[in-house]
Amino acid sequence: MPIHETKNSPKIRFGAGAVGEIGEEARRLAAQRALVVTDNGIVQAGHADKVTELLQQAGCQATCFTDVVENPTTATVDACVQAARDSGAQLLIGLGGGSSLDTAKGCNFLLTNGGRMQDYWGYGKATKPMLPLIAVPTTAGTGSECQSYALICDAQTHQKMACGDPKALPATAILDPELTLTQPHFVTACTGIDALAHAIESAVTLRRTPFSSIYSREAFRLLQENLTNVLTDPGNLHARGQVLLGAAYAGIAIENCMLGCAHSAANPLTARYGTVHGNAVGLLLPHAMRYNAEEPGALAIYAQLASESRLANRNDSERTAFEALHARVQELLAAVDLPLNLDALGVPAADISELATEAATQWTAQFNPRSIDTEGFENLYEAAHGAACSPAA
Numbered sequence: 001m002p003i004h005e006t007k008n009s010p011k012i013r014f015g016a017g018a019v020g021e022i023g024e025e026a027r028r029l030a031a032q033r034a035l036v037v038t039d040n041g042i043v044q045a046g047h048a049d050k051v052t053e054l055l056q057q058a059g060c061q062a063t064c065f066t067d068v069v070e071n072p073t074t075a076t077v078d079a080c081v082q083a084a085r086d087s088g089a090q091l092l093i094g095l096g097g098g099s100s101l102d103t104a105k106g107c108n109f110l111l112t113n114g115g116r117m118q119d120y121w122g123y124g125k126a127t128k129p130m131l132p133l134i135a136v137p138t139t140a141g142t143g144s145e146c147q148s149y150a151l152i153c154d155a156q157t158h159q160k161m162a163c164g165d166p167k168a169l170p171a172t173a174i175l176d177p178e179l180t181l182t183q184p185h186f187v188t189a190c191t192g193i194d195a196l197a198h199a200i201e202s203a204v205t206l207r208r209t210p211f212s213s214i215y216s217r218e219a220f221r222l223l224q225e226n227l228t229n230v231l232t233d234p235g236n237l238h239a240r241g242q243v244l245l246g247a248a249y250a251g252i253a254i255e256n257c258m259l260g261c262a263h264s265a266a267n268p269l270t271a272r273y274g275t276v277h278g279n280a281v282g283l284l285l286p287h288a289m290r291y292n293a294e295e296p297g298a299l300a301i302y303a304q305l306a307s308e309s310r311l312a313n314r315n316d317s318e319r320t321a322f323e324a325l326h327a328r329v330q331e332l333l334a335a336v337d338l339p340l341n342l343d344a345l346g347v348p349a350a351d352i353s354e355l356a357t358e359a360a361t362q363w364t365a366q367f368n369p370r371s372i373d374t375e376g377f378e379n380l381y382e383a384a385h386g387a388a389c390s391p392a393a
């Protein structure tokens, strides 16, 4: 029997109003000066002022870096490092979506260990201690608050680099559903679908463990039960909380066992056409599931996800249960109202072969439960190209 180990998780504070405890967390981490890493939308929503005030009340001097952009680059990180140096920060706070959290983590690497972001591409390359980080997500999707990786694009090559280190893991994640109420509908949809894909892909990866499975399965349950509620009833704080928790659980699962081929195939779409990550992952997910369902271990897990969420009966065959899961994913995708095939995204069929070559080099591909090469990715993109709402095998 193989020996499994758990990866660390942050201390999590979850509940409506949880952000009110950020001052206490800053005190616990013995910080007198903090840099809040965020973007302009979060400033306009009033969240940055609120966090700054709470920190000041707790005796922690707070300054803000507000220049975070979507898919942050090495240039974004360099500017953030300068702001952190100027402020003499002893604590970093990532406030916002995955991009703010990634920027804060990227900043932490360079601020404490020097060099350039490229030096940390991979895992475990930082030798010196890093600053404590508090992650406060305002979207429910990436699960970055529970992960030790910063995803940063090389400003020159546009290559997305996953830079991870156990020391980059946030000390604390504050999950406050009230902060997610300000997300625009499109953001709720894209991040929610991304989280759903995290739960489903992490459930079946080759690195899955008995521990990661618990998080993947509970994440799937929370997300599939509540995703449509947050879209049709955006003020529903309970549903917002369940989706936020589901996204964080999926983040813990990824930290333990990585992702699969839907993410490998999604990244080239974002790099080439600027497709929003959750949209790219969502349109590929049903095709990736159908590809993976040919692998008996993955099929059994898909069937388990379906029966645990009562989408199928326990005595249904695994194939029947899988079809029920697949149909449910299609239903959730239809509810988010995003372009669901490559044609609708404006991706020409002629680009598929190059996209497949890029996808096959993505590191997540190696964790996919069924081995996949360039030809496999070509088939995946082709299935997703003209797909209507029900992709073919």
Ligand SMILES: [Zn+2]
Residues within 6 Å of the ligand: 142, 194, 195, 197, 198, 263, 277, 281
């Ligand atoms: Zn993702």
